[in-house]
Amino acid sequence: MDYYPRPSHADWTYLQKYGIKASSGGGRSSARETIGRVAASAIAEKYLKSAFGIEIVAFVSAVGNVRMEPMEDYEDAQDKGAWLEKWHKWWSYLNGVQRKDVDANEIRCPDPVVAEKMKQRILKAKEDQNSIGGVVQCVIRNVPTGLGEPCFDKLEAKLAHAMLSIPATKAFEIGSGMAGTQIPGNVHNDSFVQNDGRMRTETNFSGGIQGGISNGEDIYFKVAFKSVATIGQEQETAKYTGAAGVLAAKGRHDPCVLPRAAPIVESMAALVIMDMVLQQEARKGAASHLQKSDIPPVLTGKLEGAM
């Protein structure tokens, strides 16, 4: 019998919302639901790769406090040059990381040394009949400029929506993310530089998006996943009736979802980029039928003066 709404699961809220509940597991609230997202994204990714050479790589960058990414706060850094160097190394890493490296181990962390530490951390959680969370990093390379809408549907807003729709997520950070709140403007600004006939930025704290629109640099973001709610330990918690009780999960359950979360993050990234490609192609396709003379000089004149 199913006496307990499991703590930090959807059992109780689902019941509150619908007045009914699924007969087992979490029903529609189970992350099994994401299978449809992954299936759809396989087509989107294939298109994006073929049409634009877009590559999407998502990987586990943290499990508990075992982390890959630069973590030092700018204002805490003694050596600002060394601090910046770490970010340049990170951007370079993201630019080069390959999915085959991600899939080379069961943790889906492309750095084998860190992956081993993560594995130990997860095994420790398992041993404790406990669970642990972590972070998935995702990089999207070769995105054309111009994707994303300027107001409500900024590209980072669509990505944030997509990522927080994945079960167990707690945070989304684009580019410099939370760390960017401390980096002063003169360091955080990504200066423009002409490179191989193409406008580039020298740094990439923006994470490939400016004003909600892709600028052609690598788009990268991180997604936080909480520790799994189902644990083997006994938990004091109320029954549906309100009466106090003790719940202990039985059966098979993961101590950490991170390795299985990376493909879902990648999938949702592909679906968002695909949507934004379609939206921008509508605009570009429609504009392609116009003559230059159709566009009022007031919209192009000043710019040409500037250029």
Place this chain on the structure above:
Amino acid sequence: MDYYPRPSHADWTYLQKYGIKASSGGGRSSARETIGRVAASAIAEKYLKSAFGIEIVAFVSAVGNVRMEPMEDYEDAQDKGAWLEKWHKWWSYLNGVQRKDVDANEIRCPDPVVAEKMKQRILKAKEDQNSIGGVVQCVIRNVPTGLGEPCFDKLEAKLAHAMLSIPATKAFEIGSGMAGTQIPGNVHNDSFVQNDGRMRTETNFSGGIQGGISNGEDIYFKVAFKSVATIGQEQETAKYTGAAGVLAAKGRHDPCVLPRAAPIVESMAALVIMDMVLQQEARKGAASHLQKSDIPPVLTGKLEGAM
């Protein structure tokens, strides 16, 4: 003349997207655009307060490394009890903070001592012809249970979308957020307890949302704002033509947007909650016309057995 796409502004991406650009400032990319959001939300907030007693308070919790919220990582904490105590204090603070305290100073930080430190940090940025970012915390109290959709439109996903659509935002964290990646399941799980005839949770790492659906606890989240891109210092950056140059902003500009960001965060929160209320009322209203006998026992039987 307007020779430069300003670094980390929307000038260049906007031009890439549309082939044209606004004649001055950022045009549609300017945060002035948010005035319409704030105006609309005034009606939404009034409704939410009147209908459900919902209160939304957003405030500046960090400017650079001057911070109000608990920041210590769980795994770094020597005294786990003291660590948890800080979170309980923070939940209590969020439960009590009032907008009049927020509006009591020009920083929009409700703690006058911290506000003064933030002010000094901002003045330092101004003196340096530089800029600084920070964090807006937002709490939504008295939200009815059942808001938010179970799959793509989870309540936190809608909030993340809304918050990342505000200019200059870089991150969104719901509940325990990024910190939640380190807190093990046995601590992070919010146990249920019956209280005054109402199901409550003893902790609130979930941030008032479970399985994408509100559980009646305080919803709280934080939003990161980067340092302002417009600075008085000279910046080496390319012109629209690609030629290298030096840009220095003239005229009036803010060294920190945080005090002006808090009302926008509050506004977007109100609009999201209003949308989700309407969506849930559609379902509840439709269901209210059914007889109990219309609902197949398969959907209620097991539950009744459990309860």
Place this chain on the structure above:
Amino acid sequence: MDYYPRPSHADWTYLQKYGIKASSGGGRSSARETIGRVAASAIAEKYLKSAFGIEIVAFVSAVGNVRMEPMEDYEDAQDKGAWLEKWHKWWSYLNGVQRKDVDANEIRCPDPVVAEKMKQRILKAKEDQNSIGGVVQCVIRNVPTGLGEPCFDKLEAKLAHAMLSIPATKAFEIGSGMAGTQIPGNVHNDSFVQNDGRMRTETNFSGGIQGGISNGEDIYFKVAFKSVATIGQEQETAKYTGAAGVLAAKGRHDPCVLPRAAPIVESMAALVIMDMVLQQEARKGAASHLQKSDIPPVLTGKLEGAM
């Protein structure tokens, strides 16, 4: 081999749109696609019946020139009183017609005498290796007042959209429809009359919708279906290559789709009403949480004065 785009089918336009075509039949353009609509509507109809007592009856009212409904134009009518009497009889018929009468014969025409004539008309078409079209009438009874949105999503606009999305449809008429263009205002206006404590209209040329919003009277409309495009006769028509040729359909095909169209019309009607119920319940549910004192007197005062 498939050399010919079939005349008045989707073969050629589908190819123009997508650059590819289905391997047989009409693929996604086949009316087989409507099976999903009918399945979904079974749930909607059940809800609408249970919650509001809504009844939806669709039936074949015309095959070729064999017709049930009043057809005489107002301006042609010698006896205006007799003309109006026919409409009253028609409204009364629509108010009483039952699905069991519709399903009593294979034509799905509830008048057995007319049904027999229709059957003969269809058999004639079959004999001629030709085809014939007709009309489906639909009545929706016991619709609550207030469904439909005042501007773009008027209830009749949503119904028209739904009906013209059914394959082979050519026209939609709500209430008096095309005939209403000739009926002068003093006759066409549906005067109000209090009846059993409820506001009713004495006539129903409006078809149960005024200003895009349901008024509680029977909603009725008709949908025109063209003659089936697939016929056994030889047709001179170009091949995909552009070369002239002669096409003759082989295999099994219907000379008239009307009997099978009625359930699809009924289904789409149910789905539209269900959508509009949800939309209106959102508004009513949200309003139900307000106190009367929340509503500014400017919005109610004048009205109360009038009443």
Place this chain on the structure above:
Amino acid sequence: MDYYPRPSHADWTYLQKYGIKASSGGGRSSARETIGRVAASAIAEKYLKSAFGIEIVAFVSAVGNVRMEPMEDYEDAQDKGAWLEKWHKWWSYLNGVQRKDVDANEIRCPDPVVAEKMKQRILKAKEDQNSIGGVVQCVIRNVPTGLGEPCFDKLEAKLAHAMLSIPATKAFEIGSGMAGTQIPGNVHNDSFVQNDGRMRTETNFSGGIQGGISNGEDIYFKVAFKSVATIGQEQETAKYTGAAGVLAAKGRHDPCVLPRAAPIVESMAALVIMDMVLQQEARKGAASHLQKSDIPPVLTGKLEGAM
């Protein structure tokens, strides 16, 4: 004082829906609302003309029983050849009619002889303190092939939605419309013929749309407008209180809206076509980035065999 819900107006339904009503006229229910549609469409029409040479002409084709279009039912026609000839003449007329001819008289009927009869019919209605309805025909020329979606958003479904969202409309007919229900398949089918290197149809009963998708032929449809509800004659009708009474409209009101309806029909047609262009350009633009080798042979092989 405002004691009466005007018959066949939105006064009563609006009050039922919202619980409040506009202080005068019809508020949001007034056709004055369409000004925004007409303004927006001016941009859409300019684009459609410039990009594709699309021309949209809407005109008054009937007032009461004064009509321009072919009206004889197929099955009533003695001479089927003469009947078909009338349709060919009508298609030719629609293909050539110009807006300057429409705007040449105050009725907006491009045939000056018929326009004069319509004028007399309207003056008669005015003299009688009565009103009269009519029909607006609309033709859209030079529409590219491929617009419209195959299932729910068929091009005729979008047009029907748009047209029935205009106040006072009662019917929408695409191509042969209601008349098409009687025309047998061998006549109604539009045979293909290669013409100037382009696939055309010999007849156009389809009205330029097949399977929901434009085929490059002229799109034409008609929209029925009922007689104006506001009339000078006294009408027996109930007050808001339910009490019987007599209402007589005061002030200025039109005996016929048709001349003013034509531009609104044209506007909504432009907005629909513009929307469908954007939707199709998204698909075409996205496909333009693919190599031929990206498309599986299964999708093109059979077709190439056929061609």
